[in-house]
Amino acid sequence: MNKNDVHKLARLAALNLDAEEIQGVENTLADIMALMDQLQNAPVDDDAPMAHPLGVKQTLRADAVREEDRRKAMQTAAPSVSDGLYKVPTVIK
C-alpha cells in the first residue's frame, strides 16, 4: 500500500485526509492488511459465504402506509433546510 492507494481509497470513501494523516494511514494500513491477508490460508473455499449469523430471510410486511408525515421533526437535526428541502452546494450549474 502506497500513498496513491491511500489517496484512491480516500476518494472512494469521500474522506478528506491531510498529509500527516495520509502518512499515518500508509504506515498502519500495511500492518492491518497483513493481518487480513492471513485469510488467504483459510481452507474454506468449499464453504458457502455467510452474510447473516442466523441465516434468516428478509421479513416482509403488508404494503400499507404506517408512518405519519414527520418531516419537520426529522429535519430539526439538519444543517440547512429550506421549505422541507435539504440545501447543498449547487450541483448543476
Add this chain to the structure above:
Amino acid sequence: MLDWSLADMARALRDGDASSVELTRFFLERIDRHNARINGFIRVEADAALAAAERADKNRNNSNINKLSGIPYAHKDIFCTRGVATTCASEMLRDFVPPYDATVSARLNDAGMVMLGKTNMDEFAMGSSTETGCFGPTVNPWREGVVAGGSSGGSAAAVAAGLAPCATATDTGGSIRQPAAFCGLTGVKPTYGRVSRYGMIAFASSLDQGGVIARSAEDCALLLRAIAGYDDKDPTSVNLDVPDYAAEIQSPDLRKKRVGLIKGLTERLDARAAEPLERAAEFYADAGCEIKTLEMPSLEWSIPAYYVIATAECSSNLSRYDGVRYGRRCDAPKSLEDLYARSRGEGFGPETKRRILVGTHVLSAGYYDAYYQKAQRVRGRISRDFAAAFAEADVLLTPTTPTTPFRLGEKINDPVEMYLSDFFTVPVNLAGLPAVSVPAGLDDGLPRAFQLIGGHFEESQLLAFAHAWQLDTDWHARKPGGFQ
C-alpha cells in the same frame, strides 16, 4: 443503597423503604462527586432523571407497573434518545439531537426506569479501550491510568464505580464483555436478533447487538428482559418470546450439563491468565458437569475474518454521514464533493477513518472476493464449528481477554495489537451467539474474568451457569476502593 441488587431496589421501592427520587438523587450525587475522575458519563440528565423518578413514584401503586420501574441506569451514548444529544463520542454527531427514541430507549422508558445520563464509548463503537472518543478516555475505576475496556467502557466504569446500578451497552466484537471483564462486572451480549437495533447507531449491522452490564447475572437477567424482544422496525429482530430470565436462573441445577473447553485457547494465555478458567472448570465439574475438550480449528482465522467484515460493514454504514441531513457539516463547502469529504474528514477520528478506508479497500473491485467473500466463508465455517460444538456441550468456557486491563495509551498507536486482543470475543459475534463475561478473580488488584458462550437464544441457560458461579463466589461483589 450501593450494595443493593436490582431486585433489592425493586423490593425497597415496592415496600416504600425508598423512593425512586431518593435512589436517583443518591446516584446523581455520586456522579457529581466521582465522575470527573473516571469520565464514565459524558452527559448527565439530572433534571430529566428526577422528573422520571417522580413519575415512577407517582405511578408506584399502578397494578401493571414494571418491576424495574423507578430504578436508575446508565445509557451508552450509541442509543438514540429523543431530545437528548446522542453522539457516539464522535465530532460527527457531537450536536446531534435525535428526534426519536431507539427501541431500547423506549422500552426502558416504558418500564419506568430512570436514565441518569449517557455514557462514554469508543467513537462509533470502534475500539477496545474507550480511548478513541471525542470526549476523552474513560479511566478504569480499579486503577488510575488503566483502561476500562471498550467500546462500552463508560457504561462499565460507571457501574464499577457505583455511579449507576446497571447500564446498557453494545457488542460488535466484544464491546460488552471485555469492558465488563476489565471492570469486574457481569456483561451479557445476547443472541443476534434478540435485542432490537432500531435507533442503535450502526457500526457493523450483522455483528452489532445491544446488551447489558451490571453487577451480577441476576441483575443482567432483569435488565435484559426489559430490553429484549421482537421489534418490527428492526428487520433482523427475531420473533421469539422473551423468557423471564431472572426467574429461570433461580436454583440452577447443573448436574449432567456439559461444559466445553476449546483446545488450543489456553496456550494463548500465561499461567496467571489461565487460572480463572481452571477454577471455573473445577467449579462446574464439582457442580456435576461433564467437562469436555473440543476442537475448533477455524477460530484461528476469526480475527482477520471479523476485521474484514466489520470494517466493510462500517464503511457502508458510515457513508450516511455526509453532512447533508444530520451530523457535522463543514463550513462554506465549495461543492458537493467538498461537502462530503471535508465534513467527514473533520467529523471522524483516526481509528474510524482507518476502518472506513480498510472497509472500502476490502469491498473494492478486484479485492471483494479475496477479502470480503473469503471472510464470509470463514464466518460460515466458524458458525458451523460452533453448531457442532453445541451438539457436544451446553455451554463453552473460554477466557474473555488475554490480559488484565492495559494502561491508557499502551495500545492505541498499534491498531493490530489492539485488534489481536479481541481473539476470544469476536468469534461469538461472527456466529451470532449469546455470551456472558463473569468476574473470576483479581490479579495484582485488577479484575479477571471468564466467558461462557451459549447456543442461539439459550440466554437462560447461560445466565444460570453464571449465576451458579456467583452463588459460590463473591468476585462479582467486589468493588474498587476510593469511591465513597
